[in-house]
Every structure is written in C-alpha cells, then in structure tokens.
Amino acid sequence: MSRRRIVVVGAGTSGSVVSMSLATRSEHEIIVVESGVYSGLDGESRFMNVLADSSLQSLHQVQLVANGPTVPYVQAHCVGGGSAINGMLLTSEVPDVAQGLTSFPQKDELGDVGRALLDAGGEYTQLWWNNGRWNPGRALLHLIDHERIRIISDNVLEVLQSGATAGVRLQESVIEADAVVMCAGAIATPKILLQSGFSRCNTQIGLGLQDHPSITFALELHREIPSVFDAGVVRRGTTSLGEQYLVVAYERASWSEPELGLVSVLLLTPHSRGWVTARDHECDVQINMLDDERDVVAMREAVQSLIETVSHESFRAIARDIYADDEGTSVESLHSLTITELDKWIKMNLRPVSHVAASCHQAVNDDGSLQHVGGVFIADASVLSGVPPSTPAAPVTMEARRIARLVEGSLS
Ligand SMILES: Cc1cc2nc3c(=O)[nH]c(=O)nc-3n(C[C@H](O)[C@H](O)[C@H](O)COP(=O)(O)OP(=O)(O)OC[C@H]3O[C@@H](n4cnc5c(N)ncnc54)[C@H](O)[C@@H]3O)c2cc1C
Numbered sequence: 001m002s003r004r005r006i007v008v009v010g011a012g013t014s015g016s017v018v019s020m021s022l023a024t025r026s027e028h029e030i031i032v033v034e035s036g037v038y039s040g041l042d043g044e045s046r047f048m049n050v051l052a053d054s055s056l057q058s059l060h061q062v063q064l065v066a067n068g069p070t071v072p073y074v075q076a077h078c079v080g081g082g083s084a085i086n087g088m089l090l091t092s093e094v095p096d097v098a099q100g101l102t103s104f105p106q107k108d109e110l111g112d113v114g115r116a117l118l119d120a121g122g123e124y125t126q127l128w129w130n131n132g133r134w135n136p137g138r139a140l141l142h143l144i145d146h147e148r149i150r151i152i153s154d155n156v157l158e159v160l161q162s163g164a165t166a167g168v169r170l171q172e173s174v175i176e177a178d179a180v181v182m183c184a185g186a187i188a189t190p191k192i193l194l195q196s197g198f199s200r201c202n203t204q205i206g207l208g209l210q211d212h213p214s215i216t217f218a219l220e221l222h223r224e225i226p227s228v229f230d231a232g233v234v235r236r237g238t239t240s241l242g243e244q245y246l247v248v249a250y251e252r253a254s255w256s257e258p259e260l261g262l263v264s265v266l267l268l269t270p271h272s273r274g275w276v277t278a279r280d281h282e283c284d285v286q287i288n289m290l291d292d293e294r295d296v297v298a299m300r301e302a303v304q305s306l307i308e309t310v311s312h313e314s315f316r317a318i319a320r321d322i323y324a325d326d327e328g329t330s331v332e333s334l335h336s337l338t339i340t341e342l343d344k345w346i347k348m349n350l351r352p353v354s355h356v357a358a359s360c361h362q363a364v365n366d367d368g369s370l371q372h373v374g375g376v377f378i379a380d381a382s383v384l385s386g387v388p389p390s391t392p393a394a395p396v397t398m399e400a401r402r403i404a405r406l407v408e409g410s411l412s
Pocket of ligand 1: 036
C-alpha cells in the first residue's frame with residue numbers, strides 16, 4: 001500500500017480519535033491542523049473551573065429560535081476539543097476507546113444539588129473521568145513524540161479540491177493531501193466548507209443542525225459545600241408522547257458563583273432542525289429550536305417535570321429561593337401560566353447547551369465522504385443524523401472511529 005497524506009482539520013473529540021485511529025492502523029502521513037491550544041487542565045475534576053479559562057473556547061453568535069435574539073454559544077477551541085472542556089457527563093454506552101477510563105461519582109463527591117436530585121428520583125451518571133479527564137487530545141501528544149503524526153497550530157481558512165487531490169489553505173500556506181478529514185465541529189465544519197465554495201456542488205452542507213433545547217432553574221443555596229464534581233446526577237424521563245428528556249443537577253452556576261446551583265432539563269429527542277449558512281466572512285447559525293410542534297409539547301411536559309422535581313422537599317431543604325429565569329421569576333409563578341403563556345415563556349428562556357450536531361448529515365455518503373467533492377470527508381458531530389438522545393461525546397467518538405476506518409479503506 002502506498003503511503004498517502006491525510007490532513008485532519010481540528011484536533012477536538014473527533015479529530016483526535018480519527019488521527020489516533022489512522023496513526024495506529026496505517027502507515028499514512030497524518031497532519032493535524034488545530035487552531036486552539038493544549039488545555040493542561042485534565043486533572044481538574046470541576047468542569048466549571050475548566051470553563052473559566054476562556055482561551056479554551058470560541059464563542060459563536062447563534063439564534064436558538066427563529067426571530068429570537070442572537071446569543072453567544074460556546075464551542076471548544078483546544079486540543080481535545082469538547083472532550084477537554086465539557087461537563088464530562090456520559091449518559092450512553094461507553095465507546096471502546098474509553099473502556100476503563102470512565103467512572104461513577106460517589107455520594108461524598110457531590111454537593112447539595114446532586115444529592116437533592118438523587119432524593120428526588122435521580123441516578124448517578126457515568127463520567128468521562130477516572131483520576132483524570134478522558135481527553136483524546138492527550139493521545140496525540142504521545143503520537144507526536146513517536147513521530148506518527150504532525151500537528152500544526154493554525155487556522156484552516158479553506159478546503160481546496162482539484163481532481164483527485166485535496167488540500168487546505170492555512171493563514172500563510174497551503175497543504176496538499178490525498179484526503180482531508182473535516183473534524184472542526186458542527187458549526188465550524190459547514191462554515192469552512194461553505195466558505196470554500198462547495199455549496200455550488202453540494203446544497204446540503206449546513207442543513208439539519210440540531211441541539212437539545214434546555215431550560216435551567218437557578219437555586220439560591222443555603223450553604224456552599226465544595227464538591228469534587230460539578231455534575232454527576234441526572235434524572236431520565238419520557239413525555240406522554242414518548243419523547244425523552246434529561247434533568248441534570250449542577251452544583252454551581254459558574255466557577256465564581258458557588259452559592260448558586262442549577263437544575264436543567266434537556267429535551268433529548270427534538271425534531272426541529274436549523275442550519276448554518278456562510279459566505280465570505282459572514283456566518284449565520286440558526287438552530288431553530290421548537291419549530292416543530294411536537295417539540296413545543298414535549299418541552300412543555302419536560303419543564304412541568306422540572307417544576308415538579310424542584311418542588312420536592314429535598315430541593316426546598318437546600319435552597320432559599322429557586323428562580324426560573326434571569327428576571328427572578330419564581331418557579332411557583334409558572335404554575336399560574338396558561339399553556340400558551342408557558343410555551344411562550346419557554347421559547348424566551350431557552351439556554352444553549354453546546355451539543356450541536358447533524359449540520360452535514362445529508363451532505364455526506366455513509367462512509368463520511370462529502371458528496372460530489374472527491375477527497376474530502378467529514379467525521380465530526382456534523383455527520384450524526386441528529387443530536388443524539390444522550391450526551392453527545394460518546395456517539396461522536398464512535399462515529400469518528402467508524403469513519404476513520406472507512407477513510408483508511410478508501411485510500412488502500
Ligand atoms: C461547554 C460544553 C459542555 C459539554 N458537555 C458535554 C457533556 O457533559 N457530555 C457530553 O457527552 N458532551 C458534552 N459536550 C458536547 C461534546 O463535547 C461535543 O459534542 C463533542 O466534543 C463534539 O466533537 P467534535 O469533534 O464534533 O467537535 P470539537 O470537539 O468541538 O472539535 C472541533 C475542533 O476543531 C477546531 N477548529 C475549529 N475550527 C477550526 C479551524 N478553522 N482550523 C483548525 N481547527 C479548527 C477547534 O478548536 C476544536 O478543537 C459539551 C460541549 C461543550 C462545548
């Protein structure tokens with residue numbers, strides 16, 4: 001088999017897994033281009049402390065709902081990507097690459113909010129943590145040391161394609177390759193591909209974007225007790241029409257607000273879809289949440305369940321007050337809203353959860369290759385068929401592994 005050059009764009013969750021897989025299974029030359037830095041915070045168990053480092057994130061301007069305001073939306077900007085900064089919640093099957101590298105929290109590692117949710121019917125959730133965070137970016141450092149991959153710190157501006165060869169344009173140079181694997185995430189990947197002009201031959205790039213609609217209540221806590229983890233307890237639920245939702249307890253609202261806990265509900269199985277559009281230097285991201293009436297109904301029931309959860313005596317025992325929104329609306333006052341008023345309130349108060357996916361799912365073939373564009377593959381969250389009915393890092397990891405094998409096969 002001749003040695004080919006593969007460029008991987010982005011060293012986040014999927015980019016690290018793809019590079020690792022290609023480097024260990026083939027002799028191809030692998031060049032990874034990542035615009036972010038290395039985090040160095042994998043020993044930090046409280047993810048709010050990791051999120052306090054703004055150099056590890058990029059903020060995109062996003063509309064969560066049609067005609068709604070534009071809000072800042074966090075995406076990873078570091079080696080390891082979302083896996084280096086995320087909440088470490090793992091509510092689905094553990095991918096084979098992470099076997100033995102996850103754990104469940106213990107009760108004494110939680111704070112009051114997690115314990116209150118346990119008492120209100122919650123369960124411990126698995127975490128991407130085992131004496132350290134599971135960050136696939138760490139494996140890249142090892143592979144660099146063994147000269148199996150090369151990592152370039154730069155920003156990919158454009159993907160190039162001409163006949164059988166592909167390539168990427170960086171800020172001051174061009175790298176030619178036999179294959180380019182896009183792993184820049186569900187917002188940046190379609191943005192780069194659209195800005196490269198591929199919409200001329202592939203009209204599906206950017207379409208189908210999804211995220212989990214989420215509502216968050218804030219708890220003014222009686223006391224601050226330091227916990228080992230910021231989140232470790234969830235409660236799963238199903239609406240009357242079979243849609244799934246997840247209630248998550250957070251011990252702190254941010255690293256600087258230890259007296260404020262949070263409880264969120266996420267609709268895990270949304271139907272609404274949005275899009276990413278981009279031209280020249282402009283990029284619009286519309287997630288279009290609750291556009292589908294089924295999501296409106298499901299989210300209403302999910303929020304009613306959240307209200308019931310925080311009305312449990314275990315929450316009343318730990319919180320002085322519980323607020324439903326930034327205006328200081330009390331949870332009790334939501335009871336008096338009509339269905340129409342509650343639906344409107346939900347739409348106005350949705351929060352981003354950074355689980356975007358599926359923005360290129362119809363633009364690729366089953367092997368991850370970009371339709372009508374030779375030599376370009378996508379292996380990140382944008383190729384999932386929808387936002388997963390779980391926390392997404394595990395499905396992203398599994399899909400990245402699958403596509404890496406197919407990329408390797410296509411070059412053999
Ligand atoms: C704050 C936060 C909390 C989360 N919590 C959880 C959780 O608890 N559990 C869970 O399962 N999932 C969680 N997620 C989601 C999960 O981490 C993501 O679904 C997953 O990491 C997506 O992987 P990806 O490879 O598609 O993108 P990413 O991991 O985001 O990787 C994209 C990479 O591409 C790089 N990049 C972007 N543009 C360019 C460019 N032009 N040139 C070069 N490099 C570029 C970025 O710097 C980044 O490293 C969370 C995500 C965030 C941001």
